[in-house]
Amino acid sequence: MPNILHKIKAYLYDNVLTKDNPNDFIARTVSERSLSVQDICNSAAARGGADVSAAAMAHAAELFLKEMAYQLCDGYSVNTGYFLASTTIRGVFDSPAETFNPDKHSILFQFNQGEKLRAEIPGIEVNILGVADSTGAVLQVTDVKTGSVNDLLTPGRNLRIAGSKIKIAGEKTGNGIFFINTTTQNSTAVDPSDIVINNPSELMIIIPASLSSGTYSLEVVTQFSGSSNTLKESRTLRLDKDLVVL
Numbered sequence: 503m504p505n506i507l508h509k510i511k512a513y514l515y516d517n518v519l520t521k522d523n524p525n526d527f528i529a530r531t532v533s534e535r536s537l538s539v540q541d542i543c544n545s546a547a548a549r550g551g552a553d554v555s556a557a558a559m560a561h562a563a564e565l566f567l568k569e570m571a572y573q574l575c576d577g578y579s580v581n582t583g584y585f586l587a588s589t590t591i592r593g594v595f596d597s598p599a600e601t602f603n604p605d606k607h608s609i610l611f612q613f614n615q616g617e618k619l620r621a622e623i624p625g626i627e628v629n630i631l632g633v634a635d636s637t638g639a640v641l642q643v644t645d646v647k648t649g650s651v652n653d654l655l656t657p658g659r660n661l662r663i664a665g666s667k668i669k670i671a672g673e674k675t676g677n678g679i680f681f682i683n684t685t686t687q688n689s690t691a692v693d694p695s696d697i698v699i700n701n702p703s704e705l706m707i708i709i710p711a712s713l714s715s716g717t718y719s720l721e722v723v724t725q726f727s728g729s730s731n732t733l734k735e736s737r738t739l740r741l742d743k744d745l746v747v748l
Contacts, residue, residue, distance in 0.1 A: 504624035513634035515641060516666050518703035529630060530641065533742060539563050574611055583618040587611060592648050608648045608656070638667030640722055640741040645709075652743040655681075655718065658711040662704065663722070668739060669702045670694075672725025672732040679707055681718040684744060702728065717744045 514527040537545075540560050547556035554562075570580050570587065579588040593607030644651050646660035655661065663679075670677055679692040692707050699706035705722070720741040725732040 506627045507625040508622075509627045509629060511629050511631055513631050515634050515639055518664055518666055519642060527633070528641070529628075530634070530639070530742075532631070536744070539567070582616060584616050585619060586614045586616050608654075610648060610650060610654065637737055638665065638724075638726070638728075638739050640665040640668060640720065640739045643720060643741060643745065652741070653746060655709050655713065655745045655747045657709050657713045657747060659709055660698070661707050661709050663707065663720070664704055665722070665739065667702055667726055667728050668705055668722050668724065669726040670697060670700055670705070670722070670724050672736060674725055674736045677723050677725060677736055679705065680721045680723065681710065681713060681745075682721060684717045684719055686716075702726065713747050715747050717746050719744055 511532040512529040513532065515530055517526045517528045519528065520526070540556070543552070543556040543559040543563060546552040546559060547554075552559050574580060574587055574589050577589055579586065581587075588611070590610050590612050591602070591607060592610055593603075595607075640663060642652060642664045644662040644664075645654045645656050646662060647656040648654050670679065678694065679697065681690045681692075682688070683690075690710050690713060692710060696708035696710075697705065698708065722739045723736050724739070725734075725736050727733045
């Protein structure tokens with residue numbers, strides 16, 4: 503038996519991402535919050551896992567990450583043992599003579615788990631809490647231009663949103679799809695005319711062209727209930743990942 507050191511909690515949701523089995527589910531981990539570099543360094547110092555202060559550790563970590571980003575931008579790949587990072591180019595080149603065009607092609611940084619992180623998996627216990635509350639959920643978004651999943655946003659281009667009971671319905675003021683800047687908390691609404699597909703398990707929208715560089719959370723506000731009647735009050739569904747405009 504592996505030595506269990508960690509526990510992850512998860513709820514089950516209807517699997518709307520595949521159509522082959524209408525009765526299957528996917529598990530979605532329960533994340534209390536997102537940890538910053540400083541949070542991790544504070545934890546390491548408190549647990550005794552670091553032989554330097556949290557401030558010194560955070561400073562060194564930021565220096566490392568900054569230099570890693572610099573080297574990735576020069577096309578190097580990085581293998582920390584815990585993750586593999588590399589630079590990739592998305593988009594189609596129609597001829598051998600075609601050059602890189604930012605309007606057609608994009609640069610992405612890709613991260614994959616490394617051997618040291620995979621070695622931690624046997625020590626994780628997963629506790630399934632049952633089927634989630636049926637109020638709905640935003641499960642996954644795909645930036646159509648780049649193919650990025652739960653990561654990048656391309657203003658002015660399409661975003662596919664998959665989930666459960668996410669159809670925009672009801673007459674309440676404030677219903678719709680919103681991008682919230684995580685730094686300023688400013689909210690940018692998707693124009694209703696830019697909601698191209700509005701189904702219970704799929705939305706297709708045009709990302710507002712006005713979104714500037716930054717990190718955003720995605721909110722879907724709706725009175726959709728899954729039946730012929732709408733809810734009396736709106737409910738807000740959030741993607742549990744932050745999205746980035748470069």
